[in-house]
Amino acid sequence: MTVSNIKTLESATAVSTGGRNGHSETDDGSVTVDLSVRKGMGGPGKEGTTTPEHLFAAGYAACFGGAVDFAASQHKVKIADAKVTCKVDVGPRDAGGFGIAVKMKVESQSVPTEQLREIVNExxxxxxxxxxxxxxxxxxxxxxVGA
Known part of the structure; x- marks a missing residue:
């Protein structure tokens, strides 16, 4: 596998203690969350807590939305109403351990479906x-899903 270098524009740092039943926060304090294992995974599912999968879904949806906006701007297309939904599933893998799967949905009523699909694929x-x-x-x- 080829790994390409990046020119760092920004860095994000977070610290987590206690694993899935602990606490995570960023070094700048912009994100601070308590975690607990959901009942569906055999945990307590404590009220007011989140999971790593929820954090991943939120981050991926936001990043993907930004990428869609950037791709659209490169084609001089405005997609002001784009809605990105990221669903992250977690569960046991056939090969052992646990894995995740992602279902991403991008919707806009301001761009025809085929044009939106091209931008989203890019x-x-x-x-x-x-x-x-x-x-x-x-x-x-x-x-x-477009207009």
């Missing part, structure tokens, strides 16, 4: 760093 294939990091590592489904 965002996924060429721009989004989360897509680059997960490509061929996890199951990924993409749904595009």
């Amino acid at each position: 965002a996924h294939e060429k721009i989004c760093p989360y897509s680059h990091a997960t490509r061929d590592n996890i199951p990924f489904e993409l749904e595009v």
Whole structure:
């Protein structure tokens, strides 16, 4: 596998203690969350807590949305109403251990479906760093719904 170098523009640092039943926060304090294992995974599912999968889904959805915006701008297309929904599933893998799977949905009523699909595919294939990091590592489904 070829690893390409990046020119760092920004860094994010977070510290987690206690694993899935602990606490995570960023060094700048912009994100601070308590974690607990959901009942579906055999945990307590404490009220007011989140999971690593929720954090990943939120980050991937935001990053993917930014990539869609960037790709659209490169084609001089405005997609002001784009809605990106990222669903992250977690569970046991056939090969052992646990894995995740992602279902991404991009919706816009301001761009025809085929044009939106081209922009979204470009965002996924060429721009989004989360897509680059997960490509061929996890199951990924993409749904595009345009005007």
